[in-house]
Amino acid sequence: MARAKALTQAGSKPRAGTKARPKPDAIAKPARPKGARRTTPSPETLADLGPDRLIGLILGETARNPTFKKLVTAALAALQGPDAVAAMIDRRLAALESAQSYIDWQKRRAFAADLDATVTVILNELRPLDAGAALERLRRFLDGADAVLNRVDDSTGAVQGVYERATDAFVAIAAGLTPAEAGRIATSLVGPFTADPFGPLGTLLAEMVPSLDANALTEIDAALAQAASGMAKASGPRTEAAYRRNAARGQILRLRQTIADTRNDADAYIALENAIAPGREDRLSVAQRLLAADRAGEALDWIRRAQEPGLRIVTRADLIAGFDPRGPERERQALEIEILDALGRGDAAQALRWTLFERDLDAPMLRAYLAKLPDFEDEEALLKAMDHAESYANPHRALAFLIGWPDLSRAAGLVEQKRKLWQGEHYTVLAPAADAFAQNHPLAATILYRRLLDGILESGRSAAYSHGARYLLELDGLADRLAAGAIDPAPPVYREALRRDHGRKHAFWGLLRD
Numbered sequence: 001m002a003r004a005k006a007l008t009q010a011g012s013k014p015r016a017g018t019k020a021r022p023k024p025d026a027i028a029k030p031a032r033p034k035g036a037r038r039t040t041p042s043p044e045t046l047a048d049l050g051p052d053r054l055i056g057l058i059l060g061e062t063a064r065n066p067t068f069k070k071l072v073t074a075a076l077a078a079l080q081g082p083d084a085v086a087a088m089i090d091r092r093l094a095a096l097e098s099a100q101s102y103i104d105w106q107k108r109r110a111f112a113a114d115l116d117a118t119v120t121v122i123l124n125e126l127r128p129l130d131a132g133a134a135l136e137r138l139r140r141f142l143d144g145a146d147a148v149l150n151r152v153d154d155s156t157g158a159v160q161g162v163y164e165r166a167t168d169a170f171v172a173i174a175a176g177l178t179p180a181e182a183g184r185i186a187t188s189l190v191g192p193f194t195a196d197p198f199g200p201l202g203t204l205l206a207e208m209v210p211s212l213d214a215n216a217l218t219e220i221d222a223a224l225a226q227a228a229s230g231m232a233k234a235s236g237p238r239t240e241a242a243y244r245r246n247a248a249r250g251q252i253l254r255l256r257q258t259i260a261d262t263r264n265d266a267d268a269y270i271a272l273e274n275a276i277a278p279g280r281e282d283r284l285s286v287a288q289r290l291l292a293a294d295r296a297g298e299a300l301d302w303i304r305r306a307q308e309p310g311l312r313i314v315t316r317a318d319l320i321a322g323f324d325p326r327g328p329e330r331e332r333q334a335l336e337i338e339i340l341d342a343l344g345r346g347d348a349a350q351a352l353r354w355t356l357f358e359r360d361l362d363a364p365m366l367r368a369y370l371a372k373l374p375d376f377e378d379e380e381a382l383l384k385a386m387d388h389a390e391s392y393a394n395p396h397r398a399l400a401f402l403i404g405w406p407d408l409s410r411a412a413g414l415v416e417q418k419r420k421l422w423q424g425e426h427y428t429v430l431a432p433a434a435d436a437f438a439q440n441h442p443l444a445a446t447i448l449y450r451r452l453l454d455g456i457l458e459s460g461r462s463a464a465y466s467h468g469a470r471y472l473l474e475l476d477g478l479a480d481r482l483a484a485g486a487i488d489p490a491p492p493v494y495r496e497a498l499r500r501d502h503g504r505k506h507a508f509w510g511l512l513r514d
Helices: 002-012 043-047 051-064 066-078 082-098 105-126 131-143 145-149 158-175 179-188 190-195 200-211 214-229 240-262 266-276 283-292 296-303 316-321 328-342 346-360 363-372 378-390 395-404 408-417 427-437 442-459 462-479 491-502 506-513
Strands: none
Touching (some): 051 066, 066 082, 066 105, 131 158, 179 200, 190 200, 200 240, 296 328, 378 408, 408 427, 408 442, 442 491
């Protein structure tokens, strides 16, 4: 044993002239070069450069970048106090106000950067020293917006974006003032607003109103009322001057409505709505405010008032599906239901929900209807609703509803039952339905993919050939899953007919080869 131990110890020593191989855990990692570290600029990494190196970099950039030089100059001016920064800003604003040259698209980017730097100086250097002085400069900057925008090619909106930033900053600074100071500033904007409600200073007042206290709102509302009284709605020939006058009056009244909302004064809001559109009041907005004021009875009266139909925008998908679920009329009826519930007339609210579902196959209304039913009555009501959907007059709308609910078994049955009614031009309904059927309802999927493909090829819609190629590949994959005789013509015959009737549409068949 002693001999074995000695051999083991001897075997562990390195032979003469060789270096001992380190154990795996003891292998040293390559040393990082001295000074190597992260190069991303940060307070820690920049501190290692030292002041002399940083000063050199800053001076080099000021020589190359006029905008950066302006920021550095402003920071140095801030060391002397707010007056020095304000004087620097005033010089730039005076130059902007006196300038008349046109800024074309080639100079637009640099010009926008210069304007943005002016706003940055106001916010970063002057505001911390004197918030009131910063507000005065922002107001002066915004007051010159129209003159600047009229002499610049701002097709990208870059310059407009700078003025929007200044507007947001003005409102944010004013919100941090005392209520009395904020009210004083807002009141000083009434004159510019009434003179030009669509101007940049008018926008400032509208933005500030929701955050003002009651005293300031009362004073501003009185001033706006006086201005509106001297701007009676123009009648007679529809001249541009008359149009502008009416538009300005409307803006003043709308701002007074905002004040009424801020003060939770529903009666004032309604009176102003009568003044804005006598006989054509926005009954939805009036009823919403009455309901919020716990005056549900009056709200119900308003929401049920007859009103002239207005412009209604309907998308292609809505037209195909046969209804517009987000239209103004649905909003009115949804609010009527909410009012009925508030009045404790749950049966009437339920009846209206069901009526809306029956008329439009409105899925949200059906879900709300089912949720309000007592326990164990919802299943019977759901079966009744699905039966109604299957027999709906517009089959494409019915299919869209059943797919979206979803009830794929009923939807597939509808497709197979009315297989000759589907039209490929209704692809916004048929394509999602066919994709939903592909896994478990191959016959229904085949019917719809064929109708979609036929619609594309028969009308020669080359822009949709890529979709058509996908539909044909889907049909090839479904062919083996169909029962014999399930569809006429059979898949091989259908494909042969496509080649025969549309073989010259090389762009389509080329997509399949690719």
